[in-house]
Amino acid sequence: MQRLVATYLIETPGEAAAAAAALAGEQSSGTFVAVPGETEALKARFAARVESVEPLEAVEQPSLPGSRASETGRYQRAIVRVSWSIENFGANLPAIVSTVQGNLYELPHFSGLRLLDLDFPSSFADEFVGPRFGVAGTRRLCGVSDRPLIGTIIKPSVGMSPADTAALVGQLAAAGVDFVKDDELMADPPHSPLAERVERVMRVVNDHFDRTGKRVMVAFNVTDELDRMLAHYDTVVRHGGTCVMVSLNSVGLAGVKKVCDQGAVPVHGHRNGWGMLTRHPALGMDFTAYQKLWRLAGVDQIHVNGLQNKFWEPDDSVVRSIAACREPLLGGLEVLPVVSSGQWGGQAPETYRRTQTTDLLYMAGGGILAHPDGPAAGVAALHEAWEAAAAGLTLQQAIGEYPALRRAAEKFAKLTPAPQEERAPEAALR
Amino acid sequence: MQRLVATYLIETPGEAAAAAAALAGEQSSGTFVAVPGETEALKARFAARVESVEPLEAVEQPSLPGSRASETGRYQRAIVRVSWSIENFGANLPAIVSTVQGNLYELPHFSGLRLLDLDFPSSFADEFVGPRFGVAGTRRLCGVSDRPLIGTIIKPSVGMSPADTAALVGQLAAAGVDFVKDDELMADPPHSPLAERVERVMRVVNDHFDRTGKRVMVAFNVTDELDRMLAHYDTVVRHGGTCVMVSLNSVGLAGVKKVCDQGAVPVHGHRNGWGMLTRHPALGMDFTAYQKLWRLAGVDQIHVNGLQNKFWEPDDSVVRSIAACREPLLGGLEVLPVVSSGQWGGQAPETYRRTQTTDLLYMAGGGILAHPDGPAAGVAALHEAWEAAAAGLTLQQAIGEYPALRRAAEKFAKLTPAPQEERAPEAALR
Numbered sequence: 090m091q092r093l094v095a096t097y098l099i100e101t102p103g104e105a106a107a108a109a110a111a112l113a114g115e116q117s118s119g120t121f122v123a124v125p126g127e128t129e130a131l132k133a134r135f136a137a138r139v140e141s142v143e144p145l146e147a148v149e150q151p152s153l154p155g156s157r158a159s160e161t162g163r164y165q166r167a168i169v170r171v172s173w174s175i176e177n178f179g180a181n182l183p184a185i186v187s188t189v190q191g192n193l194y195e196l197p198h199f200s201g202l203r204l205l206d207l208d209f210p211s212s213f214a215d216e217f218v219g220p221r222f223g224v225a226g227t228r229r230l231c232g233v234s235d236r237p238l239i240g241t242i243i244k245p246s247v248g249m250s251p252a253d254t255a256a257l258v259g260q261l262a263a264a265g266v267d268f269v270k271d272d273e274l275m276a277d278p279p280h281s282p283l284a285e286r287v288e289r290v291m292r293v294v295n296d297h298f299d300r301t302g303k304r305v306m307v308a309f310n311v312t313d314e315l316d317r318m319l320a321h322y323d324t325v326v327r328h329g330g331t332c333v334m335v336s337l338n339s340v341g342l343a344g345v346k347k348v349c350d351q352g353a354v355p356v357h358g359h360r361n362g363w364g365m366l367t368r369h370p371a372l373g374m375d376f377t378a379y380q381k382l383w384r385l386a387g388v389d390q391i392h393v394n395g396l397q398n399k400f401w402e403p404d405d406s407v408v409r410s411i412a413a414c415r416e417p418l419l420g421g422l423e424v425l426p427v428v429s430s431g432q433w434g435g436q437a438p439e440t441y442r443r444t445q446t447t448d449l450l451y452m453a454g455g456g457i458l459a460h461p462d463g464p465a466a467g468v469a470a471l472h473e474a475w476e477a478a479a480a481g482l483t484l485q486q487a488i489g490e491y492p493a494l495r496r497a498a499e500k501f502a503k504l505t506p507a508p509q510e511e512r513a514p515e516a517a518l519r
Numbered sequence: 520m521q522r523l524v525a526t527y528l529i530e531t532p533g534e535a536a537a538a539a540a541a542l543a544g545e546q547s548s549g550t551f552v553a554v555p556g557e558t559e560a561l562k563a564r565f566a567a568r569v570e571s572v573e574p575l576e577a578v579e580q581p582s583l584p585g586s587r588a589s590e591t592g593r594y595q596r597a598i599v600r601v602s603w604s605i606e607n608f609g610a611n612l613p614a615i616v617s618t619v620q621g622n623l624y625e626l627p628h629f630s631g632l633r634l635l636d637l638d639f640p641s642s643f644a645d646e647f648v649g650p651r652f653g654v655a656g657t658r659r660l661c662g663v664s665d666r667p668l669i670g671t672i673i674k675p676s677v678g679m680s681p682a683d684t685a686a687l688v689g690q691l692a693a694a695g696v697d698f699v700k701d702d703e704l705m706a707d708p709p710h711s712p713l714a715e716r717v718e719r720v721m722r723v724v725n726d727h728f729d730r731t732g733k734r735v736m737v738a739f740n741v742t743d744e745l746d747r748m749l750a751h752y753d754t755v756v757r758h759g760g761t762c763v764m765v766s767l768n769s770v771g772l773a774g775v776k777k778v779c780d781q782g783a784v785p786v787h788g789h790r791n792g793w794g795m796l797t798r799h800p801a802l803g804m805d806f807t808a809y810q811k812l813w814r815l816a817g818v819d820q821i822h823v824n825g826l827q828n829k830f831w832e833p834d835d836s837v838v839r840s841i842a843a844c845r846e847p848l849l850g851g852l853e854v855l856p857v858v859s860s861g862q863w864g865g866q867a868p869e870t871y872r873r874t875q876t877t878d879l880l881y882m883a884g885g886g887i888l889a890h891p892d893g894p895a896a897g898v899a900a901l902h903e904a905w906e907a908a909a910a911g912l913t914l915q916q917a918i919g920e921y922p923a924l925r926r927a928a929e930k931f932a933k934l935t936p937a938p939q940e941e942r943a944p945e946a947a948l949r
Contacts, residue, residue: 116704117677135678135710153798154566155831159740176709183769184706187791191703191766194794195830195860248565273621274546276614279606280565312613313743313778339613341771347745361617366623369799370585400625401585417858430625450645488744 091210092172094140094328095189095378100152100201100371105167106142111198113137113171116188135177140170146229152371153199164200173402180216182385183342194372201371207378209419211401213385217420220389222355224448226235227389227425230331230355231267231306236479237447238306240268241464242454251281255289262297262305264456264464265472267437269449271310272363273336283309291328294433308334315344321350326353332390339361342386349387357427358388368401375412376406384418390425390450396440397506399431404509408443415446425450432456433467433501434474434494438487439508441478451475461500462493471492521640522602524570525619525823526809530582530587530631530801535597541628543567543601565607570600581630582801594630610646612815613772624802631801637808639849643815649852650819652785654878657855659820660761660785661697661736666909667877668736669901670698671894672859672884677704681711685719692727692735694894695902696887701740703791712753713739721758738764738787739818741944745774749781756783762820768792772816779817787857788818798831806836807843813871814848820855820880826870827936829861832938834873841874842888855880862886862923863897863931864904868917869938871908881905891930892923899923 101108117137141483145166152164178184194202222230231238243254249429255445259268277283285372287309298304311321311333318340325333334357349356366373380391393410394402407428414426428440428449433456441447453471460467476489488495531538547567575596577721582594590597624632653661658842661668671691673684691699707713717739728734739749741763748770755763764787765775796803810821823840824832837858844856858870863886871877883901890897900923907924908916918925 115677131675131678134747135675153831154800155798155833177704178706179708181706181708181743181747183744183766183771183774184704186769187706187742187766187789188701190769190795191791192794192830194792195824195832197829197831199831204767211759212885245547245561245565245706273617274607274614276611276617278609278611278614287757311771312617313611314613318773336613336617339616339620340773341613341768341775343743343745343748343770343775344613344773344777345771347774359617361621362624364622364915365620365803366795368585368624369802370584372799372802373795394625399627400622401583401627401629403585502674 090175091212092174093185093189093209093360094170094172095204096206097169097171098166098201098203098205098371099169099199100148100164100166101199102151102157102164103198105144105165105169108198109139109167109171111196112169112193113139115192115196117173126481135174137173140172143168155197156200157197166201166204175212178273180213182346182382185386186342186382186442189282190374204374204378205372206375207271207381209381209385209404211419214419217385217419218387219384219418220424221352221388222389222416223421223423224425227306227355227450230304232303233267236472236475237449237451238267239459239468240270240338240450240452241266242270242272243275244272244454244458246272247278249281251286251289254281254286255293258290258305258307259293259297260464261381261457262294264457265468266305267309268306270308270334270452271358273310273312273359274286276310276312277317277321283311284324286404287324287328287330291330295329295344306331306333308332310334312336315347317343320349322348322351330354332357335363336358337383337388342382345383345388346386355389356387358391360392363377364401376410380413380424381418382420384424387422390427393426393428395428395432396436396443397431404443405512411444411446411449415448427452429454430503433485433497433505434470435498435502435505437474437478438482438484447475447479454500456497459500461496465494466493470497520604520606522712523615523619523640524600524602524638525634526636526800527599528631528633528635529599529629530578530594530598531629532581532587532594533628535574538628539569539572539597539599539601541626542599542623543569545626546591547603547607547875560584565604570602570604571828573598575630583630584701585627586630589628596631598635605640605642610643612776612812616772616812617934620804622719627924633801634804634808636805637811637894639811641849644849645851647815648817649814649848650817650854652819653853654855655853655879656735657785660734662733663697665877666902666905667881668697668815669898670700670880670882671696671887672700672702672882674702674884674888676702677708679711679721681716683710684716685723688716688720688735688737689723689727691887691894691909692724694887695898696735696736698736700738700764700787700882703742703789706740706742707747713741714754717754717758717760721760725759734761735890736761740764741778742766742770745777746779748774750782750908752778760784762787762791766791767813767818772812775813775818776816779867785791788813788821790822794831794903797946806840810840810843810854811848814841814852814854817864818854820857822948823856823858825858825860825862826873827861827938835942838873841876841879845876857882859884861935864900865914865932865935867901867904867908868912868914871905877909886927889930891926896923896926900927905936
């Protein structure tokens with residue numbers, strides 16, 4: 090029987106091997122005393138197995154409260170790999186999450202526990218369809234093959250009427266964007282019912298297509314209770330829409346997979362709430378594991394933040410996230426990384442230098458709408474920035490050559506943090 | 520228009536008021552520069568409003584990495600209340616989660632951010648049905664009115680066949696339990712398909728009812744992808760089952776609400792994965808806020824851990840969780856707290872002393888199955904323990920009077936941590 094392998098960073102007041110054994114025990118037997126019926130034969134077939142324990146450094150302060158006290162005064166860190174027979178859960182994604190995370194974060198054996206990665210067995214390639222569109226399908230629908238897709242976000246986040254939104258989408262389409270998304274705060278509120286917003290926006294999008302042959306992809310935020318979410322989805326498809334957006338963490342795995350399984354348009358996965366799951370380095374999970382779960386569920390596009398962003402996340406982490414998305418999963422299941430947060434084009438050279446890819450959906454909100462010469466110049470600046478980036482120019486060289494980017498830089502460069510120095514990959518864990 | 524209020528613990532390298540303003544701004548305007556269209560009128564109607572900022576102490580080390588550096592070398596903590604007009608999201612639970620949490624944990628304005636509580640507007644009482652069964656409905660189905668429901672968990676967690684499980688349920692029913700649940704690791708695996716498990720177990724449960732008039736409630740773990748979850752649900756109902764269980768965090772809000780909306784049987788909410796969301800005191804969320812979201816979704820029974828548990832959580836936190844569940848939400852929406860983890864009855868006096876309630880589902884796994892005189896004695900010990908607890912006896916007095924509890928204590932007491940001292944409520948935040 091094939092096995093699923095999970096890799097963790099642990100920190101423990103005791104021996105790393107003993108903590109790893111406790112982890113495996115909790116997630117396959119799970120009680121505080123031995124119970125009748127727990128035979129050796131059952132254990133051999135179903136018990137989680139510790140595959141490896143690789144000690145790291147020890148620290149003097151526990152990262153999380155609530156662990157047992159350390160007798161040595163030190164807390165040992167280690168990388169631990171644990172495996173389960175897939176006979177324990179089958180191709181049941183929520184049950185897999187309960188198995189590899191579940192009660193583990195509750196164990197007092199750990200003063201730190203973080204899920205780093207998941208390796209799914211090859212048989213899962215037959216069990217999960219994965220993203221129906223991914224990179225190639227999104228590119229095809231947008232009619233863009235040779236550069237990042239340029240996208241933007243409807244701002245302000247809340248308060249605009251469907252008519253306001255449609256007018257803005259018209260302006261953005263005229264400006265030349267490939268992609269527009271609702272803000273994650275804008276779903277189906279009383280002042281902008283999704284059905285009316287879709288109707289008005291798609292009229293503009295379809296008119297633009299009829300006039301120009303260019304179909305702008307609009308990710309309508311269908312995030313909602315399940316039945317309403319599916320109704321929203323049908324509304325989008327009925328009006329010729331080519332994308333829906335869901336807030337992954339707020340909707341959850343079962344709901345998101347149900348949306349993906351509709352299969353008619355790409356699903357844009359917004360990761361808002363992700364910071365809660367990842368910001369403490371000794372708790373939660375790495376994006377590498379996280380994005381695999383959503384790819385299995387079928388998400389086509391997933392947010393990865395951006396370099397030199399307005400949020401807390403270091404550039405190294407964003408670079409790792411993009412690399413994780415580009416790594417084939419079960420031989421494919423490709424997902425398009427969505428780069429955003431404080432982007433205006435100035436980050437393009439560094440983004441390309443560090444990721445060596447243009448298979449990105451590159452989003453700028455204020456960077457387009459607030460460009461000093463208007464949204465068309467904002468879009469032009471992004472095209473220029475990526476042309477320069479792919480040609481290997483530095484930002485300074487690009488600004489020297491490209492006028493719209495230069496104007497963008499005059500306004501935005503001072504608001505943007507400098508690129509961060511790269512750290513050795515092994516330092517990233519700590 | 521009515522407003523939703525969220526209460527946060529924040530920690531910031533700057534001024535608390537400025538950080539609170541940034542929080543409100545991110546969650547209602549949300550870009551790094553002012554954009555056209557963001558008028559004062561729109562702001563007045565839709566902007567999140569900082570209702571109060573109550574400074575706490577300042578600390579010298581940031582709790583989380585990634586915040587801006589502090590110019591003063593200190594990181595100010597505060598309790599902040601922020602409100603939104605419900606016109607921003609309507610009665611859309613996932614959109615509400617994106618609003619009150621969303622990108623907030625990403626902001627570099629914070630070296631700590633934790634959602635403590637949510638106050639929903641009274642109009643939500645008309646929008647959300649909430650738990651269909653709750654405390655009273657669960658009691659009615661179990662035929663128990665005057666003491667905690669006594670429950671147990673099928674162990675080992677994985678590996679048992681449907682026939683094994685049915686045999687064990689028969690033994691547990693004969694032992695006198697009110698309630699049995701699947702383990703969270705046991706959903707619909709190849710070696711124990713849920714449909715077959717339900718059929719075999721319910722035959723035993725229905726036979727027991729026919730013979731004794733006592734209907735044991737069995738929470739079948741229907742956790743799965745959506746369509747399969749609903750099919751599992753129907754299977755349970757068709758065989759006369761009276762409860763289903765879902766892993767809340769693994770399934771997610773949209774899927775769980777869809778299950779609750781079926782309305783035929785109570786939904787047992789397992790919170791596995793919760794440690795990831797709460798274990799660091801300056802990140803994630805308090806159980807007070809968490810359980811409100813699940814009650815709005817309609818969950819009837821929710822896990823709260825137990826006093827003197829085998830996990831990391833202090834007794835104070837468990838006591839607060841039980842109190843939160845007992846607090847009416849929107850005038851009702853009652854939910855039954857599920858007490859578990861290392862319980863064998865010895866914790867009953869302290870649990871009653873600190874919570875003053877018997878409206879509990881009191882679960883013991885090993886505590887029943889591994890009782891030295893067998894499961895019937897295990898159940899008897901739990902009845903004895905709660906009779907003693909409700910009469911105000913200490914554990915020592917109870918052990919002196921009750922024989923099954925005494926035998927349990929001989930085996931289990933040494934495995935159980937001592938009750939923890941109470942701390943002042945305000946210390947709980949720190």
